[in-house]
Amino acid sequence: MSLVMSRSHALVTRLRGATSLVHDRSIARCTPTDRVSKNARLGDLRRWQSTTKSVDERLPRVIAQTTVFENPWLRLKAIRFLDERGAERQWTGLERTTTYPDGHAIGQESKCDAVVVFPFLTQPDAPTRVILIRQFRPPVGKWVVELPAGLIDGEEAPDVAASRELQEETGYVASRVLHMGPPMVNDQGITNGSCRFVLMQVEADAQASAEPTQQLEADEMIQVLVAPLESLVPWLLERQHTHGDAIDARLYSYALGLQGLPPTLA
Amino acid sequence: MSLVMSRSHALVTRLRGATSLVHDRSIARCTPTDRVSKNARLGDLRRWQSTTKSVDERLPRVIAQTTVFENPWLRLKAIRFLDERGAERQWTGLERTTTYPDGHAIGQESKCDAVVVFPFLTQPDAPTRVILIRQFRPPVGKWVVELPAGLIDGEEAPDVAASRELQEETGYVASRVLHMGPPMVNDQGITNGSCRFVLMQVEADAQASAEPTQQLEADEMIQVLVAPLESLVPWLLERQHTHGDAIDARLYSYALGLQGLPPTLA
Numbered sequence: 001m002s003l004v005m006s007r008s009h010a011l012v013t014r015l016r017g018a019t020s021l022v023h024d025r026s027i028a029r030c031t032p033t034d035r036v037s038k039n040a041r042l043g044d045l046r047r048w049q050s051t052t053k054s055v056d057e058r059l060p061r062v063i064a065q066t067t068v069f070e071n072p073w074l075r076l077k078a079i080r081f082l083d084e085r086g087a088e089r090q091w092t093g094l095e096r097t098t099t100y101p102d103g104h105a106i107g108q109e110s111k112c113d114a115v116v117v118f119p120f121l122t123q124p125d126a127p128t129r130v131i132l133i134r135q136f137r138p139p140v141g142k143w144v145v146e147l148p149a150g151l152i153d154g155e156e157a158p159d160v161a162a163s164r165e166l167q168e169e170t171g172y173v174a175s176r177v178l179h180m181g182p183p184m185v186n187d188q189g190i191t192n193g194s195c196r197f198v199l200m201q202v203e204a205d206a207q208a209s210a211e212p213t214q215q216l217e218a219d220e221m222i223q224v225l226v227a228p229l230e231s232l233v234p235w236l237l238e239r240q241h242t243h244g245d246a247i248d249a250r251l252y253s254y255a256l257g258l259q260g261l262p263p264t265l266a
Numbered sequence: 267m268s269l270v271m272s273r274s275h276a277l278v279t280r281l282r283g284a285t286s287l288v289h290d291r292s293i294a295r296c297t298p299t300d301r302v303s304k305n306a307r308l309g310d311l312r313r314w315q316s317t318t319k320s321v322d323e324r325l326p327r328v329i330a331q332t333t334v335f336e337n338p339w340l341r342l343k344a345i346r347f348l349d350e351r352g353a354e355r356q357w358t359g360l361e362r363t364t365t366y367p368d369g370h371a372i373g374q375e376s377k378c379d380a381v382v383v384f385p386f387l388t389q390p391d392a393p394t395r396v397i398l399i400r401q402f403r404p405p406v407g408k409w410v411v412e413l414p415a416g417l418i419d420g421e422e423a424p425d426v427a428a429s430r431e432l433q434e435e436t437g438y439v440a441s442r443v444l445h446m447g448p449p450m451v452n453d454q455g456i457t458n459g460s461c462r463f464v465l466m467q468v469e470a471d472a473q474a475s476a477e478p479t480q481q482l483e484a485d486e487m488i489q490v491l492v493a494p495l496e497s498l499v500p501w502l503l504e505r506q507h508t509h510g511d512a513i514d515a516r517l518y519s520y521a522l523g524l525q526g527l528p529p530t531l532a
Contacts, residue, residue, distance in 0.1 A: 256445070
């Protein structure tokens, strides 16, 4: 069962006068909208796809969103969309109210919620290390070893947000941006949450103090960890094993990449 | 404003007889539970932390969860937890009902929802490529360039799930697992969603057909893309630029790591 199949919410309504949601995938295949011709309806899947393409290049697309739950930080939405064949379907997705305050997400350029910083801690004549944080995350119910990160404030530039978050969460001051990634989505099956990956250099010798001080709110639960870059993957696995910590996906994926190609391919 | 600060949901209730949620961070700092001594309550943050440690090593921790919204695939929960100082707080988090059907997540070992496959497509005397998918994701409202992925079915082994999902979504058959990552969390500020990163080798010459056929459900919207491994990061950026596709975080992070250290550090 794929992510799509299992969560595909084959709740199908007719385009007009929809009042109830039906749990039946077979119905999905029998409810083309009026955007799809009668001939197309008679074809097989391959024919559907090619026929649909000629009918409406804009498929699939979201056509409406309804809020089913909201608090000051999150909004859960029932999303109505047309699939590749023009059949209407429904999905449930979560978004941050802090990023989409007006609910005009449909059709607009994607915004980016947050920055995630990979801080290379460099020192002359010493191996480069990485500054990580360990944060208690209520949705996971655990401490998570992760990268310093935070929401981009309003019109703030991503590099400014990255420097600020790094300093607030770890006390370290970055000297330069080494790479600014594009917006990337974190868990696209259930949320539109997005972030930019920012690689930064932090020069140990340029810090005001040998023991940088965090600037945490009273309700932040963050510990600073400095890890070896050379053996970051085994370090993370050991951390998970000995402390029961969870591991952030961006951190592990990047660390694994830094190891290079798997031996049998290299 | 950090991810934690902005979303810290400083909704504080007293441990006993809680009937309403209060939006006031200052209250959080004044509502230690009976687990924290009166002396500790008088100290500063540093003193709190050290005092709390001696009082209860198990802090912070989740103490209760209430469902605020549920459908057949997702459950949104109000999570009550004690922070490092023993003050009770609240957070909102999303989980898959398909992974935690009985709501016994508190205190149990973390399960892993899904596998995310990085399929190295190898061919003698040709550069290694990677098999990607392009999937329409309603929560994002866009096509997302991502890795083949899917939920682990019941007691299924992760490598079996990885092989199955790869074949269903792309038609390609893997020959071996090159690396099996640990469970990692995708977007821990809002969900407990987790996955394992699985690197697999797919031998082009071992495929039954030169044009492998997907085994999609009628409601899956997935296209197969084969990308160059050598220039994967610029390929992804170009794809985002020209097609408006979103990019998956695990894919981009790993691809960026494969490029090696940023030039100024290498």
